[in-house]
Amino acid sequence: MKIAVMGGDGFIGWPTALHLSEVGHDVHILDNLSRRWIDTELGVQSLTPMDSIQERTRIWHAETGRRIHFNLIDLGRDYELLKNWLGEHRPDAVIHFAEQRAAPYSMKSDRHKNYTVNNNVSATHNLLNALVELNLDAHLVHLGTMGVYGYSTVGAAIPEGYLPVGITTESGETVSQDILYPANPGSIYHMTKCLDQLLFQFYAKNDALRITDLHQGIVWGTHTAQTRRHEQLVNRFDYDGDYGTVLNRFLIQAAIGYPLTVHGTGGQTRAFIHIQDSVRCIELALKNPPARGSRVEIFNQMTETHRVRDLARMIGDMTGAEIAWLPNPRKEAPENELVVKNDKFLDLGLSPTKLKDGLLSEIVDVAKKYSYRVDRSRVPAVSAWTKDIAAKIVHDPEGRRLKSVS
Amino acid sequence: MKIAVMGGDGFIGWPTALHLSEVGHDVHILDNLSRRWIDTELGVQSLTPMDSIQERTRIWHAETGRRIHFNLIDLGRDYELLKNWLGEHRPDAVIHFAEQRAAPYSMKSDRHKNYTVNNNVSATHNLLNALVELNLDAHLVHLGTMGVYGYSTVGAAIPEGYLPVGITTESGETVSQDILYPANPGSIYHMTKCLDQLLFQFYAKNDALRITDLHQGIVWGTHTAQTRRHEQLVNRFDYDGDYGTVLNRFLIQAAIGYPLTVHGTGGQTRAFIHIQDSVRCIELALKNPPARGSRVEIFNQMTETHRVRDLARMIGDMTGAEIAWLPNPRKEAPENELVVKNDKFLDLGLSPTKLKDGLLSEIVDVAKKYSYRVDRSRVPAVSAWTKDIAAKIVHDPEGRRLKSVS
Numbered sequence: 001m002k003i004a005v006m007g008g009d010g011f012i013g014w015p016t017a018l019h020l021s022e023v024g025h026d027v028h029i030l031d032n033l034s035r036r037w038i039d040t041e042l043g044v045q046s047l048t049p050m051d052s053i054q055e056r057t058r059i060w061h062a063e064t065g066r067r068i069h070f071n072l073i074d075l076g077r078d079y080e081l082l083k084n085w086l087g088e089h090r091p092d093a094v095i096h097f098a099e100q101r102a103a104p105y106s107m108k109s110d111r112h113k114n115y116t117v118n119n120n121v122s123a124t125h126n127l128l129n130a131l132v133e134l135n136l137d138a139h140l141v142h143l144g145t146m147g148v149y150g151y152s153t154v155g156a157a158i159p160e161g162y163l164p165v166g167i168t169t170e171s172g173e174t175v176s177q178d179i180l181y182p183a184n185p186g187s188i189y190h191m192t193k194c195l196d197q198l199l200f201q202f203y204a205k206n207d208a209l210r211i212t213d214l215h216q217g218i219v220w221g222t223h224t225a226q227t228r229r230h231e232q233l234v235n236r237f238d239y240d241g242d243y244g245t246v247l248n249r250f251l252i253q254a255a256i257g258y259p260l261t262v263h264g265t266g267g268q269t270r271a272f273i274h275i276q277d278s279v280r281c282i283e284l285a286l287k288n289p290p291a292r293g294s295r296v297e298i299f300n301q302m303t304e305t306h307r308v309r310d311l312a313r314m315i316g317d318m319t320g321a322e323i324a325w326l327p328n329p330r331k332e333a334p335e336n337e338l339v340v341k342n343d344k345f346l347d348l349g350l351s352p353t354k355l356k357d358g359l360l361s362e363i364v365d366v367a368k369k370y371s372y373r374v375d376r377s378r379v380p381a382v383s384a385w386t387k388d389i390a391a392k393i394v395h396d397p398e399g400r401r402l403k404s405v406s
Numbered sequence: 407m408k409i410a411v412m413g414g415d416g417f418i419g420w421p422t423a424l425h426l427s428e429v430g431h432d433v434h435i436l437d438n439l440s441r442r443w444i445d446t447e448l449g450v451q452s453l454t455p456m457d458s459i460q461e462r463t464r465i466w467h468a469e470t471g472r473r474i475h476f477n478l479i480d481l482g483r484d485y486e487l488l489k490n491w492l493g494e495h496r497p498d499a500v501i502h503f504a505e506q507r508a509a510p511y512s513m514k515s516d517r518h519k520n521y522t523v524n525n526n527v528s529a530t531h532n533l534l535n536a537l538v539e540l541n542l543d544a545h546l547v548h549l550g551t552m553g554v555y556g557y558s559t560v561g562a563a564i565p566e567g568y569l570p571v572g573i574t575t576e577s578g579e580t581v582s583q584d585i586l587y588p589a590n591p592g593s594i595y596h597m598t599k600c601l602d603q604l605l606f607q608f609y610a611k612n613d614a615l616r617i618t619d620l621h622q623g624i625v626w627g628t629h630t631a632q633t634r635r636h637e638q639l640v641n642r643f644d645y646d647g648d649y650g651t652v653l654n655r656f657l658i659q660a661a662i663g664y665p666l667t668v669h670g671t672g673g674q675t676r677a678f679i680h681i682q683d684s685v686r687c688i689e690l691a692l693k694n695p696p697a698r699g700s701r702v703e704i705f706n707q708m709t710e711t712h713r714v715r716d717l718a719r720m721i722g723d724m725t726g727a728e729i730a731w732l733p734n735p736r737k738e739a740p741e742n743e744l745v746v747k748n749d750k751f752l753d754l755g756l757s758p759t760k761l762k763d764g765l766l767s768e769i770v771d772v773a774k775k776y777s778y779r780v781d782r783s784r785v786p787a788v789s790a791w792t793k794d795i796a797a798k799i800v801h802d803p804e805g806r807r808l809k810s811v812s
C-alpha cells in the first residue's frame with residue numbers, strides 16, 4: 001500500500017513509519033516539523049538525541065535499502081499544498097498524527113489555546129475536505145484519545161466509541177439507540193479531539209469517507225524493533241512538564257534521584273499502551289478498514305489502566321525513589337474509576353506488553369542511559385488549568401511547584 | 407447594560423441592536439462586514455435597499471438621539487483587536503451572531519467549506535478565550551440552530567438542549583443522565599454550530615463562563631418596530647439560492663410570478679420564528695442569564711413547524727402561485743417529523759407572531775413592494791451537497807435547476 005503518515009516526525013509517527021516501511025509499504029511522511037519548533041520555544045529537547053528527519057530517513061535507507069519520503073507540509077495552513085500532494089500521490093491510506101497533542105501546552109496561555117484549536121481543527125478538516133474534493137477513497141486512520149470520553153462517573157465500562165442509550169418517546173416507550181459517547185473533555189487539547197469526532201461523523205455520513213478513529217491511552221516506551229536497529233533511528237522521549245507524560249516524568253525523576261511528583265492524591269486513573277503495541281494496533285486498523293458508507297470505526301487503543309499513585313509506587317519499588325505530593329494544576333476530579341473495553345484489538349490478535357514487564361528496560365536502557373542529558377528545571381508541570389489555580393501555586397526559581405497557598 | 411453585538415450588521419444582529427438601543431442599553435456592534443463581501447462575491451444583494459452600517463447608525467441617531475457604535479473587527483482573525491476592545495469596554499453581555507450562516511454556501515466548494523469551519527470555529531473560540539483571559543464575566547448569548555439536533559427519527563420531542571438517557575452500568579442497573587443532545591448536523595454550516603456547542607460546554611465547565619445558546623429555527627419576516635421607523639433603517643432580505651431561506655424564496659417567486667420550487671417531496675419539516683420574536687427572545691435570554699458555574703443554558707428559539715410543501719401551499723393559496731417540484735440538492739431524508747419543545751420562552755412570556763398572521767404583510771410590504779429589484783437568476787439553489795448529486799442535476803443557462811438525469 002501507499003501510505004501517507006501525517007505527523008510522521010513525531011513520537012508515534014516515526015516508529016509507525018519505520019514499521020510500515022519494514023513490512024513493505026510505500027511510506028510518505030508529511031510533517032510541518034512544528035514539534036521541533038515547540039521544543040525550541042520551550043527550550044526543551046528529547047532525552048534521546050534525535051536527528052533531523054532528513055538524516056533519520058537517510059539512515060533508514062542505508063540500513064534497509066528502503067526509502068521513506070519526507071514532505072514539509074503544514075496540514076492546517078497549506079490546504080492547497082496538501083491537496084496537490086494527495087492528488088498527485090493518491091495514497092491508499094492516510095494516518096493522521098498531525099496535531100498539537102499536549103494538554104498542558106494547550107492550557108499555557110490564550111495564544112496556546114488558540115494555536116491548539118486552530119492547528120488541530122484545520123489540520124483535520126483540511127484533510128477530510130481534500131479527500132472529498134479529490135474523490136480519493138483512502139482509508140483515514142486518526143489518532144484520537146481516551147480523553148474524549150472525559151471521566152465517566154456512572155460506573156459503566158467505556159465502550160468503543162458508541163454508547164447504547166434508552167430514549168423515551170412522547171408515547172412513553174423507550175427506544176434504544178447507539179450514540180457517539182457523550183464528550184466531556186478535560187483540556188483544550190482533548191476538546192479538539194472531540195471536535196475531530198464530529199468532523200469525522202459528518203464526512204462519513206455525507207461523503208462516505210472510510211474513517212477509523214483510535215481512542216488511544218497514554219503511550220509509553222521508547223524503542224520498537226525498528227528504532228533499535230541504529231542509534232540514530234532512536235525515537236524521541238519527552239520528559240518536560242508539557243509534553244512529558246506522567247510516566248516519563250517519573251522515570252526521569254527516578255533516574256536523576258529526585259522524588260516522584262504526584263499531583264493531588266494521585267487518584268487519577270489513566271489508560272496506557274506501549275509504543276510497540278500502538279504501532280501494531282495502527283497496522284491492525286489499516287488491515288481492517290470500515291466499509292464505504294458505514295459509520296466511523298472506533299477502537300479503544302489501550303491495554304491497561306493504573307492510578308497515578310500506583311505507578312509512582314511501582315517505579316519507587318524498582319528504583320528506590322521517594323514520592324512527593326504536590327497540588328494539582330489541572331481542574332479534574334481527584335479520584336476517578338476507569339474501566340475501558342478494548343476487545344476489538346484483542347480479538348484481532350494484539351498481545352500486549354504490560355508495564356510490569358517493560359518498565360525495567362525503560363529505566364535502564366533509556367532513562368538512566370541518557371540521564372546525563374536531563375535538564376532538571378524542565379521536569380515540573382507548570383501549566384495551570386485556570387488563573388485561579390495558577391495564583392494558588394508557588395514555584396521555586398527552577399520552576400518546581402512548591403505548594404499551594406490555600 | 408453595555409452590550410456588544412457581534413455580527414450586528416447582519417439580518418438578526420441589526421434589528422437586535424436597534425431594539426436593545428431603544429430600550430436603553432449601550433449598544434456596540436462588532437462586525438467584519440464579511441456578509442457584504444459575500445454578497446459581492448456571489449453577485450447578489452438584499453431585496454431591500456440596505457445602506458452602509460455607518461449610514462444606518464447615523465440615521466438611528468438622527469431619529470432617536472441614541473448612539474450605536476460600530477467597530478470593524480474580524481472575530482476570527484483579529485484576536486488581539488477583539489481582546490483589546492473587550493478589555494477596554496468590558497461589556498456586561500455579548501451577543502454572538504458573527505458566523506457564516508448559510509448551509510448551501512458552506513457546501514459550495516472546498517474553499518467555502520474551509521472558510522465556514524475556520525471562520526466560525528475561530529470566531530467562537532477567540533471570543534471565549536478572550537473572556538477568560540480578561541477575567542470578564544460577561545453573559546455570552548450565542549445564536550445556534552435547530553440543525554444541531556439533526557433530524558431525529560426516534561419520535562421523541564426535541565428537548566431544550568439536554569436529553570435524559572438511561573445508561574446501563576456493568577452491574578446491570580440503569581442510571582439516568584442528562585446529556586447534550588447527540589449532534590447530527592446536515593451540512594458543514596450546521597456542523598460548525600455543533601463544534602460551538604462543545605466549545606461552550608468546555609468553557610462553562612473549566613472557566614465558569616455564563617453562556618446561553620439559542621437553538622434557533624428559520625427566521626422569517628423583515629420588519630421590527632424599530633426598522634419601520636425610517637426607510638433607511640430597513641432590514642436585509644436575502645432571497646438568493648445560498649442565503650435566502652426557503653420561505654423568502656417562495657415569497658419572491660410568488661411576487662415575480664414564478665412557480666414555487668419545492669425540492670424533493672417537500673416533506674422536510676422545518677422550525678420557524680418571526681424576526682420580531684427572535685429579537686424578543688434574545689432580550690428575554692439577556693434578562694435570564696445562567697448562574698456562574700452552571701451548565702450552558704439552552705433554549706429552543708422557534709415558535710412553529712411546517713413541512714416545506716405546506717408552506718408552498720400556504721403561499722400558493724394567498725398569491726395564486728403554482729408549485730414546481732425539483733430534485734433535492736441536499737443529502738437529507740425526504741420526509742421528517744419535527745416536534746420541538748419551546749416551553750422555556752413561552753413561560754418567560756413570549757407571545758408569537760405566527761406565519762398565518764404575518765405572511766400577507768410580508769408579501770405586500772416587502773416581496774411585492776421591492777419586486778422590481780429581483781434578479782431572477784439568483785433565486786434557484788445551486789449548491790449540491792455532494793459531487794454525485796451535483797452531477798445528476800441539470801441547470802438551464804440562468805442557473806435554474808431543471809431536473810435530475812437519473
Ligand SMILES: NC(=O)c1ccc[n+]([C@@H]2O[C@H](COP(=O)([O-])OP(=O)(O)OC[C@H]3O[C@@H](n4cnc5c(N)ncnc54)[C@H](O)[C@@H]3O)[C@@H](O)[C@H]2O)c1
Nearest residue numbers: 007009010011012032034035074075076098099101143219
Ligand atoms: N503520545 C501519546 O501518549 C498519545 C496518546 C493519545 C493520543 N495521541 C495522539 O497521537 C498523535 C501523535 O502523538 P505523538 O505523541 O506522536 O505527538 P508528537 O507531538 O510527537 O507528533 C505530532 C507530529 O505532528 C506534527 N504536526 C503537528 N501539527 C501539524 C500540522 N498542522 N501539519 C503537519 N504536521 C503537524 C508535529 O510536527 C509532530 O511531528 C497525536 O494526534 C496525539 O494526539 C498521543
Ligand SMILES: NC(=O)c1ccc[n+]([C@@H]2O[C@H](COP(=O)([O-])OP(=O)(O)OC[C@H]3O[C@@H](n4cnc5c(N)ncnc54)[C@H](O)[C@@H]3O)[C@@H](O)[C@H]2O)c1
Nearest residue numbers: 413415416417418438439440441481482504505507549625
Ligand atoms: N437567519 C436565520 O434564519 C438563522 C436561523 C438560525 C440561526 N441563525 C444564526 O444567527 C446568527 C445571525 O444570523 P443572520 O441571519 O443575522 O446572518 P447574517 O449573515 O445576516 O449576519 C451575520 C453577521 O456576522 C458577521 N460576521 C460573520 N463572520 C464574522 C467574523 N468572523 N467577525 C465579525 N463579524 C462576522 C457578518 O458580516 C454579518 O453581518 C448566525 O450565527 C446564524 O447562524 C440564523
